[in-house]
Amino acid sequence: MKDPYLGEFGRWIYKTLPQGMRVAGIDDFRTERGVEPEGINFLVHTYHSDEFEHHVSKHGVVEKFRQWIEDGRVYVKSSIQ
Numbered sequence: 001m002k003d004p005y006l007g008e009f010g011r012w013i014y015k016t017l018p019q020g021m022r023v024a025g026i027d028d029f030r031t032e033r034g035v036e037p038e039g040i041n042f043l044v045h046t047y048h049s050d051e052f053e054h055h056v057s058k059h060g061v062v063e064k065f066r067q068w069i070e071d072g073r074v075y076v077k078s079s080i081q
Contacts, residue, residue: 004054012054014043021075028076029062036061045073
């Protein structure tokens with residue numbers, strides 16, 4: 001199976017973390033004014049399959065993914081390559 005592949009729920013799935021990704025924090029999903037911008041691509045290291053699932057942020061992303069963020073299981077593209 002190639003990496004990434006399209007999962008059963010229409011999300012891209014990666015078997016391994018792609019290069020250039022870093023652990024995300026809550027501040028990665030909020031502007032200086034505390035607004036949650038939409039359109040941030042991120043990967044979530046799933047608990048059940050040990051794979052990385054692609055998501056795109058929208059309003060409420062911090063609350064929805066708070067546990068994953070706090071556990072260091074959310075990744076965003078590093079600005080330093």
